[in-house]
Amino acid sequence: MIIDGKRSLAHVEKISWVKEIEGADNIELIGVLGWNCISKIGEFEKGDFCVYIEIDSKVPEKEWSEFLRRKHFKIKTMRLSRFNVISQGIALPLDIFDVEIPKKEGTDVTELLEIKYSNPKDAKRKGEGLNKYEAMALRNKELFEKSWVKWLMNRDWGKKLLFFLLGDDRKDKSKRFPNKFDHISKTDQERCENMPDVLQDKTPFVRTQKCDGSSATYILEVTNTHPLKKDYEFYVCSRNLRVFREDDPLVDNDNPYWELADKLDIERKLRDYLEKHKGCKYVCWQGEICGPKIQGNPHKLTQNHLFCFHMIDSNGMFDIREAKKIWDEYGIESVPIDDEEYVLPDDFEEFKLSADGYYDSDVCEGHEKCAMEGWVYYKTTDPKFSFKNISCKYLIKRGE
The missing domain is CATH 3.30.470.30 (DNA ligase/mRNA capping enzyme)
Structure with a gap:
């Protein structure tokens, strides 16, 4: 979903519907907006809040995401041939996370949950999924190969100091997508x-x-x-x-x-x-x-x-x-x-x-x-x- 002009990989939504999957004992099909997702039977009722995580995403290794380890924590489109069902993305209850999630539809929680693009090339190509420190390091590649810079990057105060000196967007306006044209915007649809x-x-x-x-x-x-x-x-x-x-x-x-x-x-x-x-x-x-x-x-x-x-x-x-x-x-x-x-x-x-x-x-x-x-x-x-x-x-x- 595009929120405030930026692709959101995870956002708060409500369950639109819940349907039985014929022949399935443990799972059912749920709707989030226009997406079809698999969930455990009884996990959601229609109208419940959830965090919907879109395909193309990679979630961090946390207690709440442990069930995705065998999938390398990546969210992809899945076809369950046995049941003739396609599932895209995942919906999770708000109370399983280690941070507080607001109960407001359309709230972007991508950064809050530390979710990134599953493909690093997509993060670079789309200019999203990189946090501000990673983007700073990419723009100053030679400098960030030096041992003393790596030492600073391993310390919170050091990262903040380097970002103050090198990473502030205001110091890099020349490389930002120009936003001064009334009718031109980024091409995300x-x-x-x-x-x-x-x-x-x-x-x-x-x-x-x-x-x-x-x-x-x-x-x-x-x-x-x-x-x-x-x-x-x-x-x-x-x-x-x-x-x-x-x-x-x-x-x-x-x-x-x-x-x-x-x-x-x-x-x-x-x-x-x-x-x-x-x-x-x-x-x-x-x-x-x-x-x-x-x-x-x-x-x-x-x-x-x-x-x-x-x-x-x-x-x-x-x-x-x-x-x-x-x-x-x-x-x-x-x-x-x-x-x-x-x-x-x-x-x-x-x-x-x-x-x-x-x-x-x-x-x-x-x-x-x-x-x-x-x-x-x-x-x-x-x-x-x-x-x-x-x-x-x-x-x-x-x-x-």
């Missing part, structure tokens, strides 16, 4: 399971295939509007960070963000757009970078590609159908649009099953039968409103 009531909205949506890679944002800003000369600033960003040409320890060392910026001549194309639209103060393209070394390369690509899905300028976000026309003019690839007027079904289970499928060969360098991660839906009356539906079959195949 909410999962449909965290907003199941969306199915009641019968406004048509544009349905696009969700490419699986690393999020990228490219922004060109007009910084000087002098009649004789305009100045610009070009921003290249990963999901949560501004990326510079030099290697950054929080992104892959081969820096695909700048590789594609140069290869696709993105800065010049954004400048051309601004020159044709005199009133615009900035323009932004956001997309997914997919390639041989990214996310296991589900698209079977031989080189890096940028598949765009958002276009924004100082007037607001574009309808993706209009944005695609502009990307086509500039020779920029985009995510495949499957349906321009998709109406959400009434049944959530039917909706989830619709996420299984294959990518268009256009985003797979001609390869057929590449399993698709899922769909993204954009409201036709409000392009800023979007959400995603990830295939359970895809997650199980990838062990997520």
Whole structure:
């Protein structure tokens, strides 16, 4: 769930329903928001509070998490073939934890419970799951290999001193995702399971295939509007960070963000757009970078590609159908649009099953039968409103 603009791996919710699993003696199926989870029989009743821990998570080694040891404390999508049931995430009672959990729906308890991404690469790629000290160490890698720094890091007062000197976000604004643009935000999209009531909205949506890679944002800003000369600033960003040409320890060392910026001549194309639209103060393209070394390369690509899905300028976000026309003019690839007027079904289970499928060969360098991660839906009356539906079959195949 996205809370205050950040992915929450653990949050307080209420049990939506409890169902018997035919043939099961010890377990039953419960609902949390739109998620299906396994729990012990009698552990919950409808309306009870719980801490819901999402897939992609790794919990700390605590007394309350001991039952997850054989799973290496990782939370993944599970298929119980014997009962024909899929379980995603876990729900736990509030009173089993060694800290006090507030009884308030939607409360983020990720940091309180010391929960991180199960895959360290995800923590780096998404800029989350790292605590402030770990991020500080990554940004000062050479320094933190020194023995005296390691000695300080083993002491609470030493960690705090180093963070005061090196880790304060205010000293590192240059690498933060720029937040000064009115209409530009990070590319995280909410999962449909965290907003199941969306199915009641019968406004048509544009349905696009969700490419699986690393999020990228490219922004060109007009910084000087002098009649004789305009100045610009070009921003290249990963999901949560501004990326510079030099290697950054929080992104892959081969820096695909700048590789594609140069290869696709993105800065010049954004400048051309601004020159044709005199009133615009900035323009932004956001997309997914997919390639041989990214996310296991589900698209079977031989080189890096940028598949765009958002276009924004100082007037607001574009309808993706209009944005695609502009990307086509500039020779920029985009995510495949499957349906321009998709109406959400009434049944959530039917909706989830619709996420299984294959990518268009256009985003797979001609390869057929590449399993698709899922769909993204954009409201036709409000392009800023979007959400995603990830295939359970895809997650199980990838062990997520």
